[in-house]
Amino acid sequence: MIVAEQKSLEELRSLIGDAENVLVVGCGTCVTVCFAGGSREAAIVSSSLRMASKLNGDKMQVRDVTVQRQCEWEYLDEIEEQISEADVVLSLGCGIGVQAIAEHFPNTWVVPGLNTNFLGMPTEQGVWDERCAACGDCILGLTGGICPIARCSKSLLNGPCGGSEDGHCEIDPEVDCAWQLIYDRLNRMGKLQVLLDLQPPKNWRTSRDGGPRRIVREDLRLLEEEE
Amino acid sequence: MTTSSSNDGNLSGSNLEQVLRAGHFAATGELGPPQSADGEEIRHKAALLKGFVDAVNITDNQTAIVRMSSIGAGTIVVQEGLEPVIQMTCRDRNRLAIQSDLLGAYALGMRNLLCLTGDHQIFGNHPDSKNVFDMDSIQLVKMVADMRDEGIFECGDAFKGLEPRFFIGAAAAPFADPIDFRPYRLAKKVKAGANFIQTQLVYDVPAFTAYMEKVRGMGLHEQTYILAGVGPLKSPGMARYMKNNVPGILVPDEIIARMTAVGAPWAGKKKDELTREDKRARSTAWKEEGIKICIELIQQLREIKGVAGVHIMAIEWEQAVKPIVEGAGLYPRPALAEEELAA
Numbered sequence: 001m002i003v004a005e006q007k008s009l010e011e012l013r014s015l016i017g018d019a020e021n022v023l024v025v026g027c028g029t030c031v032t033v034c035f036a037g038g039s040r041e042a043a044i045v046s047s048s049l050r051m052a053s054k055l056n057g058d059k060m061q062v063r064d065v066t067v068q069r070q071c072e073w074e075y076l077d078e079i080e081e082q083i084s085e086a087d088v089v090l091s092l093g094c095g096i097g098v099q100a101i102a103e104h105f106p107n108t109w110v111v112p113g114l115n116t117n118f119l120g121m122p123t124e125q126g127v128w129d130e131r132c133a134a135c136g137d138c139i140l141g142l143t144g145g146i147c148p149i150a151r152c153s154k155s156l157l158n159g160p161c162g163g164s165e166d167g168h169c170e171i172d173p174e175v176d177c178a179w180q181l182i183y184d185r186l187n188r189m190g191k192l193q194v195l196l197d198l199q200p201p202k203n204w205r206t207s208r209d210g211g212p213r214r215i216v217r218e219d220l221r222l223l224e225e226e227e
Numbered sequence: 228m229t230t231s232s233s234n235d236g237n238l239s240g241s242n243l244e245q246v247l248r249a250g251h252f253a254a255t256g257e258l259g260p261p262q263s264a265d266g267e268e269i270r271h272k273a274a275l276l277k278g279f280v281d282a283v284n285i286t287d288n289q290t291a292i293v294r295m296s297s298i299g300a301g302t303i304v305v306q307e308g309l310e311p312v313i314q315m316t317c318r319d320r321n322r323l324a325i326q327s328d329l330l331g332a333y334a335l336g337m338r339n340l341l342c343l344t345g346d347h348q349i350f351g352n353h354p355d356s357k358n359v360f361d362m363d364s365i366q367l368v369k370m371v372a373d374m375r376d377e378g379i380f381e382c383g384d385a386f387k388g389l390e391p392r393f394f395i396g397a398a399a400a401p402f403a404d405p406i407d408f409r410p411y412r413l414a415k416k417v418k419a420g421a422n423f424i425q426t427q428l429v430y431d432v433p434a435f436t437a438y439m440e441k442v443r444g445m446g447l448h449e450q451t452y453i454l455a456g457v458g459p460l461k462s463p464g465m466a467r468y469m470k471n472n473v474p475g476i477l478v479p480d481e482i483i484a485r486m487t488a489v490g491a492p493w494a495g496k497k498k499d500e501l502t503r504e505d506k507r508a509r510s511t512a513w514k515e516e517g518i519k520i521c522i523e524l525i526q527q528l529r530e531i532k533g534v535a536g537v538h539i540m541a542i543e544w545e546q547a548v549k550p551i552v553e554g555a556g557l558y559p560r561p562a563l564a565e566e567e568l569a570a
Contacts, residue, residue: 153347153349154317154318154344154345154347154358154360154363155360156344156360156363157363157366158363158364158365158366158412158415159363160403160404160405160408160412161344161363161364161400161403162398162400162403162427162474162475163346163347163403163474163475164403164404164405164474164475165403165404165474165475166404167404170347170474171347171349171350177404179405180404180405183405183408184405192408195408195411196411196414196415198365198366198369198415198418198419199365199366200366200369201322201361201362201366201370201381202361204361
């Protein structure tokens with residue numbers, strides 16, 4: 001899932017500026033699961049903004065609403081009226097949600113309430129770890145199901161480098177050395193042989209380096225006459 | 228060794244290559260470029276090393292701190308009559324930049340190249356920067372070997388004209404984790420085309436002996452020249468720091484004890500109880516012992532079968548190289564390149 005974190009109240013206030021009608025829009029998918037921008041967080045953020053505004057003597061109106069997914073037009077259509085009444089929409093969606101609102105409502109000023117961090121998962125209560133770099137050319141079959149692109153600090157394909165110690169990456173003792181994990185797993189599975197092959201330089205064209213990416217599935221596209 | 232198209236079998240014709248091919252025990256040094264545009268500093272350091280090493284590594288933004296470029300500094304080193312080993316990391320350049328810089332380096336007279344992945348930028352003075360890591364060190368070795376031996380760029384296109392013919396080196400960290408994999412990673416570097424290897428600092432000779440045993444078992448010492456990394460200690464504090472804080476460096480307690488023992492006359496005193504003269508005398512005693520230990524390490528490493536030379540890392544202490552090389556009986560250095568040039 002997409003993992004995000006809330007921006008500070010101070011930054012949210014500066015993004016909102018002196019708007020009078022603010023709509024906080026939560027999202028019911030990834031950011032709900034990572035406790036950053038679901039309906040609960042949307043309610044808390046709007047009440048915090050109201051309180052701050054009251055203390056300041058401002059007359060800010062803050063409402064909140066949460067849609068199932070900010071990144072699909074049909075769910076945004078449901079809140080069209082509330083959006084049209086707001087001077088500013090504070091999106092508690094990921095970066096995709098913010099952009100979907102901007103694209104769907106050309107005359108609406110939308111600002112981000114979250115920092116979108118990574119594609120990952122909760123590894124224990126209250127802890128999320130990055131797992132995927134969305135490089136577009138999955139190599140997990142070569143590395144025992146552990147991604148060195150996302151999880152090695154240098155994205156090495158022929159790791160480990162010399163900075164691995166006691167299972168940790170030299171950049172931070174809290175960071176696992178991905179190549180130690182790969183080595184241990186392949187060793188356990190009796191597949192260390194895989195690591196002896198030279199992995200050639202990666203084709204990064206399928207990654208962000210090839211420019212913004214798009215997938216077109218002709219088999220799923222609606223033909224014009226059917227629309 | 229690897230295939231070559233040149234008549235005498237030399238891959239690059241570098242002095243370092245010739246010294247190693249002739250079977251001499253090689254000595255390489257290290258020169259850290261300044262954090263400035265001052266070429267005089269390079270000339271000064273080159274003068275301290277010239278004649279005492281077969282070639283000198285020029286670091287590439289070492290520890291991710293911005294310094295004069297390796298190729299820029301290397302050009303000055305060539306002018307000074309010393310042979311550089313250009314270090315190239317994958318942190319700051321993608322495959323386009325690496326290849327074009329190497330074409331320039333070759334045209335400027337550089338013949339040795341050490342291929343590194345590079346320290347992560349978080350350790351340096353621009354921790355907010357974006358890194359590259361388009362390739363890793365093993366892929367870099369292969370790319371440069373293919374430029375030389377196949378006459379092709381990384382993309383597969385053939386050279387239009389002279390190809391760069393480097394003597395290609397790679398690093399090895401014999402004691403980094405997972406330690407069982409280290410000889411295999413070395414094998415990958417050799418398979419990729421590494422002609423010589425310079426190792427991380429060795430202080431623990433028995434541990435290195437065990438590593439070399441595995442390396443010999445795989446026949447790697449016959450396919451590449453292995454230069455063991457050594458470096459003089461400046462103080463017991465430096466020894467302890469490396470033992471505790473630098474991944475992949477083993478410093479036996481016995482060496483720390485030796486460094487501590489020579490500081491005994493000044494031990495137990497607080498900083499302000501020591502005069503400037505005291506501190507100077509203590510530092511001299513430490514450094515003398517550090518050089519002595521380094522000489523002994525070289526002598527022990529030389530006895531290990533498959534060790535073709537030493538790489539002496541005395542960064543910001545280039546003065547130490549002369550007494551180390553002399554003390555280890557490695558002076559004078561063979562003057563093969565000059566013979567070659569005269570011929």
